[in-house]
Amino acid sequence: MTLSTRRRWTSAEIPGQRGRTAVITGANTGIGFETAKLLAEHGATVILACRNADKAAKAATAITASVPDSTVHTLQLDLASLASVRSAAERLRAEHPRLDLLINNAGGVRPRYTVTEDGFESTFATNHLGPFAFTGLILDRLLAVPGSRVVTVSSIGHRRGAIHFEDLHFTRRYRYTHAYFQAKLANLMFTYELHRRLAASGAPTVAVAAHPGNARTEFGREMPLPVRVLMRPRFRMITWWLMQSPQVAALAAVRAAVDPDVRGGEYYGPPGRAQFTGHPARVESSAASHVAAAQLRLWQESERLTGVAYPLSERARVAPS
Template identity: 40%
Template structure:
């Protein structure tokens, strides 16, 4: 695994990979590199204009790339359901789902269904999308669900008495809650898949501190300025930040329940390596409780 780069991605010809948030940042880099290695890439985007610009950029870099757009607003469970049902009904086999999209530290807003935006987009959307797409994995020789978390999950807690951050809203606290929710979800998904002996691997990744528009499209005021400064002087480029999720999605030997992040100091920068979630993120009782709540509020249940 030492100094693994995108050049080490195995041939992906014949594999279909769905990537959320694929028009920019880590999602765009992942789509580009997977297309470069032969995958059929489905770029799930909210804005068709921005998505088409990104798709054309990939085709310019890789003229024979197999890339297509699919529209889904992750802040709207109905939009997610429409995309997923259409994909499953098409009969296409899915090999990898990359739960990449996210939003970071905006002022308090809510999704169409009324969930706090970060929890709704970063966790509930990908929870619902993954469960709805499970039937499409049938027949895949190496099926994987890769869920993107963050090093900031380590400061996260699930506030079951105030999941919507109605009583108290902290931009960073809500973000960390959504990112530890990603960990609980991926590990509980791994346990369920193993219990049912389903040949799908649920894997986690985080990018360290990568310079993307995640830091500029959500935060406002002083936090926006601080993150722009960090992007300029402290962050690694998105091409490096995407490596852990690319490794999780493609490398031989990856196992369900594993977590990949950068190998540098404090997991901020570097090449992909196995990392560990914070201890409380391994608590199966909290994971099960969050799963049950997520089923109830999304209306999407384990099949």
Template identity: 45%
Template sequence: MAAGAAFLVLPWPGAGSPEEGRGGALLRGGAVLGALLIICVAALRKWIAGGVCRSDRRQDGKTALVTGANTGIGKETCRELARRGARVVMACRDLSRAERAAEEIRASTGNGNVVTRHLDLASLYSVRQFAKDFLDTEDRLDILINNAGVMMCPKWLTEDGFETQFAVNHLSHFLLTNLLLPKLKSSAPSRVVTVSSVAHRGGHIDFSDLFFASRPYSPLQSYRQSKLANVLFSRELARRLRGTGVSSFCVHPGVIRTELGRHVEGRFPLSGALLRLPALLLMKTPRQGSQTSLYCAVTPGLEDRSGSYFSDCAVKEAAPEGRDDQVARRLWTESARLVGIPDDQC
């Protein structure tokens, strides 16, 4: 062999120092643990995703109205309804963002019958104008999804002098639904879906101080009160609409990765940043969060469950506070007084 020739020596399996053996075992053990972690995370994500709306019922010829529709679960609900052929009206405060979302939905679904309309739920005047324009220009309303909301914002008052969370999450949707009832009834069978939250548990309707005028303001207590109001409103609406062909459902969408939590992160920026990554693993995507709203909107045969509370595409029992019919009736009467409509309009 020529001088200077090089040799390539390959290690024989099992050869090497004890340290190298232990290192290989550690690597193999780490790979196994990594694989198990991936499997566990995948299983956790599947469990968190919850129920899926499996109805493929088309919605051609029907009109659906969704509030808070330019982002989050509202946008994904609109996308699914458009994909099924419905005319979709996206009611949003920011029309420029709404139009961008609508254009995206038209492109992704091939349904050009997706329109935007201005609605500011912090203004009863805006709600009345929206309802008047809708009644004047739309032929029907088959699905109303009261989706928009705010969560744990600072103590702000609307132009009507109402605390923002109670006004936006409950009072404005209460007024909107009542004003649109003629169209819902004439389009029957039709459905009203109100998005609440599991946060209604532990909530309390303080009729003596609904707007925190004389007690310390708590963003969490206010949010819980407004979400409990959603549950009670949906329940009382179902009772009042019995026999009309209009069904009412209330849903908990799950904990979703949306803009809704921006005020929480704003209040606790450091902890929000530290918890953001692990929290992402424990939250539904907007598409997953839209499934229960979609389920209640399109699944056949739910009429006999009107007034029920749903989560993960199944009927669940609301908290005892959400099943108090006496409080539900009193809340209806007080809400009607605050927004200026007759108590017996429904």
């Protein structure tokens, strides 16, 4: 269901971003790259936080070639490794005393069961635990800036997800779809719980969620052959109703990050019945994503697994009624 009746939101709506600094994870390609480029075009200093340093450097070069007066930095960040997350956060904190935007865009799904060096199921680690830890480790740099935002990118797939607290890492039975949907539901529950804690502590930072719909990107490069084939640009005349360009898909996270009308705890993405394609509007997430007790339980488990505690007042951690 669409909650916003505003006219179609396009890149023309993006306000000037000069003087603002934005960190975008997974920004070397696809939606993350287009998000970074849009923010750079409007004056923001952008930091491309990516697993592959060479690809990040090439993406930075591409943005500066397209936007000659832009300021683009890179940061090596592997969200599947807590050691990398801590190292990246330490470097970022040393080089940037203040941050205006963090866009947790990076994600992925592994068709085959794999575990990280920390012993976590890879999809859950990359999509949720890594971003949870990274956000917590750099949050104080955002808390110092009025109007700062944490935007976390979820998916329409969250509607089919459930948090398997009894087996978060799918050690008993792994299905990549279940792992991905769980992780994307976790993104929303993290956003809502973070929003509640920020508001309770009186912080100037807000947490917002977004989803891109179905985008034609490299995201499906490890998926089964039929999915990879459908995502190829040559099939866009057939799949136009099912998938959209990364340029349009990126607008959801960008709107969540810069639209002055956005409020903490909101969710933005393509509207309509299926929410596959379209320019972003405020939308509603599943009922499961709003269960306060589950949000709190996931937060506490994420703290335990990552060893990261957020720099917010204790009163913000009281269990919701």
